[in-house]
Amino acid sequence: MLTDIAIIITKIMIVIGGTFTAVAYLILAERKVAGFVQERYGPNRVGIWGLLQPIADGVKTMLKEDITPAKANRIIYHLAPAMVLAPALVTFAVVPFGSGIDAFGRHIAFQIADINIGILFIFAITSIGVYGVVLGGWSSNNKYSLLGGVRSSAQMISYELALGLSVVGILLLTGSLRLNDIVEAQIGMWNVFRQPVAFMIFLVAVFAETNRLPFDLAESEQELIAGYHIEYSGFKYSMFMLGEYSNIITASALIVTLFFGGWTVPFIDVTKLGHLGAFLSVVSFAVKTGFFLFLYLWVRWTLPRFRYDQLMHLGWKILLPLALLNLLFTAAWITYV
Amino acid sequence: MTESLFFIFATMAIVSALTVVVTRNPIYSAVSLVITLFSLAGIFLLLEAYFLAVVQIIIYAGAIMVLFLFVIMLLNPGKEAKFLSLTDPRTLIVTLLSIAFIGMIFSLVSGSVNYIGEVMGSVEELGTTRNIGLTLFTKYLLPFEIASLLLLVALVGAVLMTKRNLR
Numbered sequence: 001m002l003t004d005i006a007i008i009i010t011k012i013m014i015v016i017g018g019t020f021t022a023v024a025y026l027i028l029a030e031r032k033v034a035g036f037v038q039e040r041y042g043p044n045r046v047g048i049w050g051l052l053q054p055i056a057d058g059v060k061t062m063l064k065e066d067i068t069p070a071k072a073n074r075i076i077y078h079l080a081p082a083m084v085l086a087p088a089l090v091t092f093a094v095v096p097f098g099s100g101i102d103a104f105g106r107h108i109a110f111q112i113a114d115i116n117i118g119i120l121f122i123f124a125i126t127s128i129g130v131y132g133v134v135l136g137g138w139s140s141n142n143k144y145s146l147l148g149g150v151r152s153s154a155q156m157i158s159y160e161l162a163l164g165l166s167v168v169g170i171l172l173l174t175g176s177l178r179l180n181d182i183v184e185a186q187i188g189m190w191n192v193f194r195q196p197v198a199f200m201i202f203l204v205a206v207f208a209e210t211n212r213l214p215f216d217l218a219e220s221e222q223e224l225i226a227g228y229h230i231e232y233s234g235f236k237y238s239m240f241m242l243g244e245y246s247n248i249i250t251a252s253a254l255i256v257t258l259f260f261g262g263w264t265v266p267f268i269d270v271t272k273l274g275h276l277g278a279f280l281s282v283v284s285f286a287v288k289t290g291f292f293l294f295l296y297l298w299v300r301w302t303l304p305r306f307r308y309d310q311l312m313h314l315g316w317k318i319l320l321p322l323a324l325l326n327l328l329f330t331a332a333w334i335t336y337v
Numbered sequence: 338m339t340e341s342l343f344f345i346f347a348t349m350a351i352v353s354a355l356t357v358v359v360t361r362n363p364i365y366s367a368v369s370l371v372i373t374l375f376s377l378a379g380i381f382l383l384l385e386a387y388f389l390a391v392v393q394i395i396i397y398a399g400a401i402m403v404l405f406l407f408v409i410m411l412l413n414p415g416k417e418a419k420f421l422s423l424t425d426p427r428t429l430i431v432t433l434l435s436i437a438f439i440g441m442i443f444s445l446v447s448g449s450v451n452y453i454g455e456v457m458g459s460v461e462e463l464g465t466t467r468n469i470g471l472t473l474f475t476k477y478l479l480p481f482e483i484a485s486l487l488l489l490v491a492l493v494g495a496v497l498m499t500k501r502n503l504r
Contacts, residue, residue, distance in 0.1 A: 073364075076364070076368070115387070116387070116465070116466075117387050117388060117391055117466060120388070120391040120392070120395065120466075121391055123391075123395050123399075124391045124394040124395045124398075124399060125394075127394070127395050127398070127399025127400065127403075128371075128394065128398055128399050130399075130403055131368075131371070131403070131406075134403065134406055134407075134410070135364075135368070135406075138364065138406075138410050146410060149410065150407060150410055150411060153403050153404075153406060153407045153410075154407060156403065157400055157403055157404065160399070160400070177466060
């Protein structure tokens, strides 16, 4: 009993600690990639290659003045950053990040909670992640931030449909909502080869769900200055940033889990290799996730932002029908072939 | 454990449901309603109805309430008036509904009426995604199809209403 609790707490600490560290270095990587794309160095003053920059940034945001606008709605204004951060961290609880090991006389899965509705749980949590953005934008009592919040709510709902529908094809192929079953079904053949259309739809929709360029209309610096978090400063601002980047990490991990075989290693059966296999599976998962994190940064510094009507057009008139067609085709394939 | 969790969720549900009605700021109402929906999802979880719990959050908390907030924020209706006047026809409706509701609660508590009906099979198996799917598409296929047709009609209606120049 005590060992079980200790194991669970350790797993939670590893996942949250890992996410926060990854966020810190993702922000550094973003600035480095931005520098690379724009032919400059990026941060290189603090530590070698600027490796200590995240710590300096963290200290800086904590020491900055925490401003609350006079006409803001105080309760909601203070709660909003937490409403962004909490769902972003909770989502990772069901993502399997390795094959698991046998220790202390039991099998320890590399996953906090192995629930049989894993994928639905993720959709549920991501669908409430929008509240922090919307309420933060509203409670600041600023026209720009309100516009950012309103845009974000419409955008999230529009792209959630395509996101959900694109995954249904995979569920039909796997016959299970458990993420571990989905991963194990991909041994030998990744889902991206079985469901290429679904992968494209999922990728685009997930960019929109995480409010990243080319879909960052909730922030769009040129029109709304900074959108929903315009009035936030100090640590509340960095909580918004933590939430945003945690979301990116979870989204990348999800792409890997659903379409790129999760923790499986191509051509090697890691479940038969004991501890070495478990280690390899975690490395495989991390490398694949890292690639998609890089893709996020790459896209951000390469593509311009969509206009609002283009965003809605893409979501409702292209992605949604495409996802429905893909679902229809997959269902017909399974039934008749 | 389960019992104490039930009381926590139930208290949260009732308190936040009361806040929805009592508070005069529409945004607070909407946020409290979200909390109510979450507590109900928690109670569904305790009943091992995982699918229902998650769908409750996805659809109600994640989509419908976001749209509510969207509308409230766009219209910015301000605070509501404190009391309904006695001549307002809504007062009568509210009074009648409240009496009906209290009557329902009483009949439920006294046990004279059983609204729930017999539960078929074991509780653990009822809530799984597979069983809900199977029941929906076999035993309750007709009601299910009728409901989806109704939704489709509502969808088409909504699209039609937004078209301004339809000749």
